[in-house]
Amino acid sequence: MAPMLAALALLALISVSEQGPHEKRLLNSLLNSYNTLERPVANESEPLEVKFGLTLQQIIDVDEKNQILTTNVWLNLDEKNQLLITNIWLSLEWNDYNLRWNDSDYGGVKDLRITPNKLWKPDVLMYNSADEGFDGTYQTNVVVRNNGSCLYVPPGIFKSTCKIDITWFPFDDQHCDMKFGSWTYDGNQLDLVLKDEAGGDLSDFITNGEWYLIGMPGKKNTITYACCPEPYVDVTFTIMIRRRTLYYFFNLIVPCVLISSMALLGFTLPPDSGEKLTLGVTILLSLTVFLNLVAESLPSTSDAVPLIGTYFNCIMFMVASSVVLTVVVLNYHHRTADIHEMPQWIKTVFLQWLPWILRMSRPGKKITRKTIMMSNRMRELELKERSSKSLLANVLDIDDDFRHVPPPPNSTASTGNLGPGCSIFRTDFRRSFVRPSTMEDVGGGLGSHHRELHLILRELQFITARMKKADEEAELISDWKFAAMVVDRFCLFVFTLFTIIATVAVLLSAPHIIVQ
Structure with a gap:
């Protein structure tokens, strides 16, 4: 009987605490006189x-x-x-x-x-x-x-x-x-x-x-x-x-640094390969594509320039400058003596001082400060010596001593005696330039052997002049190519330093670098 009484008591309590009618009555009591406009x-x-x-x-x-x-x-x-x-x-x-x-x-x-x-x-x-x-x-x-x-x-x-x-x-x-x-x-x-x-x-x-x-x-x-x-x-x-910058760091900044390093490697590419200028233009276009990707993710505002935009513009300026200097290098490399003459300032800067600063040298020619000073001194002496010679000697590139040496007594133009020192040859050679005459006049005044010697002399002078001109042209072409190589090496050092400084400056100026 005790369990049954307990169950009946529990049911009585549940019926007393029923919530449905009380909540309805409460809502009616609260909301009947409630005004939603009243504070x-x-x-x-x-x-x-x-x-x-x-x-x-x-x-x-x-x-x-x-x-x-x-x-x-x-x-x-x-x-x-x-x-x-x-x-x-x-x-x-x-x-x-x-x-x-x-x-x-x-x-x-x-x-x-x-x-x-x-x-x-x-x-x-x-x-x-x-x-x-x-x-x-x-x-x-x-x-x-x-x-x-x-x-x-x-x-x-x-x-x-x-x-x-x-x-x-x-x-x-x-x-x-x-x-x-x-x-x-x-x-x-x-x-x-x-x-x-x-x-x-x-x-x-x-x-x-x-x-x-x-x-x-x-x-x-x-x-x-x-x-x-x-x-x-x-x-x-x-x-x-x-x-969080990890995404942008590895998808924008790192590719930009790698592409700019490829532009630097372009300065080590030989000009004769034919791909030097193409590489620079391709890298410039790649950076332009990356800059467009950055611009698409930014609002169209002129209030400020984003830091990564500044960095990309610096790198693009560097690559554009490298393209311009590549044109200069190719121009120097393919210059010939028939069209261009190397100015003295280019010889001084690109053949002497810059190679010495960049520790560059040509095969068999070690460039030091002492050799630069000696070369400048020899050039000054040569100019001084040429200014002291007569016009005829400068034109023929011979000494002026024959004007002061008297002819030997036993050497005359009519005897044809070829004594020691070839005095007759010197006399005829001197006469041929002292007084203007034609080949017929020379032939009439001298014997046949004298005329043959004179013709041989002229042929030797022509061949010597051609060989000397060819050597000078080859040396000038070699100088232009070496100047182009010096410009390449100089740009490699300068632009490498510029890229490193720009990258470090951008990263250090940022409020934070990487937020994972």
């Missing part, structure tokens, strides 16, 4: 305090082509149009003076879920909204407790304006503000208070592959606008995110 305060002169909070969940996706960053609190950053699109949970909590009851009078009912269109709720909107509907919240039920406490947590997708700073792209931090406040109630009627002084709730945040969340602080502001004399209260949350 629920006991004293009309006091403001209604509303606690405001925000919960961030997850950064979901980044659509680089459409410049959209999708998150789940959800954060969506449109860099192209400088928009911040968020799907967040708002938390509004206030105390409604008209929604209080004694739970013991209604069967122990301590809370209710009431649709928001049946109750008064604060008209909190996002001031910097860029949505067409302005308010993107989804209407959910309001949780009402017996002490008058109301909790309203509407989720929604918010699209807000956000000033994107691309100065340090891709090593940039972005701060996007979300400003919430009452649209019609001033600070004397409705007072917004931060639910958590630390800012938004990040306890359930899941990391994203592109953006690293630094924080989401909140701040309460009281502002008097030009339209209205009353102060208005707002709560501003700042979403601070940092771009």
Whole structure:
């Protein structure tokens, strides 16, 4: 009998604590005389305090082509149009003076879920909204407790304006503000208070592959606008995110450095290969493609130049300069003596001083400071000696001594005596230039053997002049080729140094280098 009595007692208790009729009666009692337009305060002169909070969940996706960053609190950053699109949970909590009851009078009912269109709720909107509907919240039920406490947590997708700073792209931090406040109630009627002084709730945040969340602080502001004399209260949350640079580092910066190094290797390519200029132009086009990829992921603004854009422009300037200097190298390499004459300053710079600085030398000719000074001294002596010789001696490249040596007494033009020193040859040779005469005159005054010697002399002079000219041309062509090689080596050192300095300067000037 004891178990049966216990079961009957339990059924009696369950029937007494049934909630359905009590909740219906409570709703009728609360809502029959409830006015949704009435601000629920006991004293009309006091403001209604509303606690405001925000919960961030997850950064979901980044659509680089459409410049959209999708998150789940959800954060969506449109860099192209400088928009911040968020799907967040708002938390509004206030105390409604008209929604209080004694739970013991209604069967122990301590809370209710009431649709928001049946109750008064604060008209909190996002001031910097860029949505067409302005308010993107989804209407959910309001949780009402017996002490008058109301909790309203509407989720929604918010699209807000956000000033994107691309100065340090891709090593940039972005701060996007979300400003919430009452649209019609001033600070004397409705007072917004931060639910958590630390800012938004990040306890359930899941990391994203592109953006690293630094924080989401909140701040309460009281502002008097030009339209209205009353102060208005707002709560501003700042979403601070940092771009993860590992992707951009290995997909933009590293390929750019490798391509620029290929441009440097172009200076080691022999000019006779025929691919020297083609390599430089191809590298320049490749950098242009990479720069276009960067430009597509940036907003169309002239407020700032991104750091990676500056770096790419420097590298492109270097590669373009290398193409120009490659043209100069090819021009020097293929110059001939028939068309170009090497100026003295090119000989001094590209054949003496630059090879000495770059530790370059030609086969069998070691270039040192001493040899440069001796070469300059020999050239000065040669110019001085040539200036002291007669015009005839300079033209024929012979000595002036024959003008001062008297002919031997036994050597005359008529006897044809070829004595020691070939005095007759010297006499006839001297006469042939002292007084102008034709071959017939020479032949008439001399014998046949004298005429043959004179013709042989002229042939020897012609052959010697041709051989000397060929040697001079070959030496000049060799000088031009060596000058082209010196320019190549000089550009290799200069542009290598420029690439290293530009890369290091960009990385050191960035606020942070790699965020994984």
